[in-house]
Structures are given as structure tokens and as C-alpha cells.
């Protein structure tokens with residue numbers, strides 16, 4: 525995949541980047557741009573086959589793939605520790621992975637609620653904390669946490685619990701931006717709109733997809749590449765004075 529812009533200006537060569545959710549969609553596209561820009565990517569996911577395919581598509585050398593369930597707290601912390609030990613540094617964390625299930629309000633039992641909180645939100649907190657510690661010695665770091673328009677305006681019907689996790693991401697990000705800013709580490713939120721990935725199509729019908737498109741000023745869904753570019757920008761030298769920000773890559777959907 526070509527990033528579609530000159531990569532040399534990003535200052536990513538030699539950086540080490542953990543990308544969660546790298547087997548699919550936006551995470552995979554972000555991992556590909558980072559690799560093409562010269563970063564060493566630690567690509568993580570629970571999807572074994574998807575991750576193998578994604579890892580094989582990364583340009584350049586020095587990348588690793590890690591099967592990690594970010595719903596498991598110990599696995600999050602050991603991922604950062606292992607990457608640091610192996611690479612000797614950690615510069616970038618893209619917290620992309622998440623799960624979405626569209627369920628009626630009655631369909632969310634406590635186990636499902638806890639699963640969404642663990643995978644979508646708790647993982648981001650503990651990965652940010654561990655990555656921040658790993659980045660502090662070099663006084664340089666970039667963390668990008670993925671939220672959603674649902675975290676700002678509420679979820680569509682069936683996505684209430686998911687939306688709660690995504691609202692939490694925004695507050696978590698701002699708080700970490702304050703905690704880690706004095707150490708030269710920026711922490712930002714990427715808020716995708718309707719991006720054409722497997723997750724976007726979860727539980728959607730042609731009618732609901734058309735209705736979603738109709739709410740977008742640009743009149744179409746975005747691609748994973750278009751969305752990933754925003755995350756890579758926030759992870760680059762070009763975004764050196766941006767922190768605590770919510771960057772919406774959504775065709776104008778939120779327009780706040």
C-alpha cells in the first residue's frame with residue numbers, strides 16, 4: 525500500500541511502534557505506512573491468520589508480529605516489556621484494536637459489558653501507562669488512542685456500551701496527555717467516522733449503511749488508508765506540538 529504522500533518528512537525512520545489491531549482495517553493500514561516510512565513495527569492482534577497476512581505485507585525489515593489479547597491485562601503489560609527488551613526502545617503506540625457488537629440494550633449482560641470495557645478501554649489505560657514509562661527515558665513518544673464519533677455524540681442504536689468505551693478513550697487521552705507531556709510524550713485521540721472496514725459492516729444492512737452515508741458531508745465512507753494517515757501524522761515529527769487533541773477523520777460527520 526502506498527501512503528500517497530512523501531514519507532521522508534515524517535521522521536519515522538528507526539522508530540519502534542506498537543500497533544494493536546494490526547491484522548485488519550485501520551490498524552493494518554497504519555502498520556503498513558509506518559513500515560514504509562522506516563519504522564520497526566510490532567504488529568499485534570488476536571487474529572492469527574489475519575496477523576500473519578498483515579505481517580507479510582509490511583515493507584522493510586525488523587518487524588515482529590505478536591498474538592496478544594488486549595483484553596488480558598497481564599498480556600498488555602508484558603507486550604510492552606517484551607518489545608522494549610527486544611528493541612531497546614519504544615517510540616510509538618497506536619491503540620487501534622477494539623470490538624463492536626451491536627446489541628439491544630437488553631442484549632448486553634454483565635459479561636459482555638465487561639468484555640467491551642476490558643478490550644476497548646482498560647487495555648488503552650494500561651498500554652498507555654506501560655508505554656509512557658518505556659518512552660520517558662528518551663524524552664520522546666507518540667501515543668494515539670482510537671475513539672469513535674460514537675464517543676462524542678453517542679452510539680447508534682445497539683452500540684451504547686461501545687460508545688461508553690469510546691467516550692472514555694477521549695478523557696483517558698487528555699489525562700495521559702497532561703501526565704506525559706512533561707516527558708516529551710504526546711497523547712492524542714483519533715476519532716474515525718464511517719470507515720470501510722470489517723468492523724463498520726458489523727450488523728449493518730444495505731439500508732443502514734446508506735443512512736450512515738447520508739449523514740456524511742463528503743457523501744461516502746472513508747478508506748482504512750485515509751483514516752490511518754491521520755494516526756500516522758499524529759505519530760510523526762509533524763505533530764510535535766499537538767497533544768490531548770481529538771482528530772476526527774470522518775468526512776465532516778462530527779464537525780464540532
Ligand SMILES: NC(=O)c1ccc[n+]([C@@H]2O[C@H](COP(=O)([O-])OP(=O)(O)OC[C@H]3O[C@@H](n4cnc5c(N)ncnc54)[C@H](O)[C@@H]3O)[C@@H](O)[C@H]2O)c1
Pocket residue numbers: 544545546547548549550551568569570571574592593594595619620621622623643670671672673715716717718719720721722723724
Ligand atoms: N471502521 C469504522 O468505521 C470505525 C468507526 C469508528 C471507530 N472505529 C475504531 O477504529 C479502530 C479500528 O477499527 P477497524 O474498523 O479497523 O476494525 P477492524 O475490525 O477491521 O479491526 C480491529 C482489529 O482489532 C482486533 N482485535 C479485536 N479484539 C482484540 C483483542 N482482544 N486483542 C487484540 N486485537 C483485537 C481484531 O482482530 C481486528 O484485527 C477501532 O478502535 C474502532 O473502534 C472504527
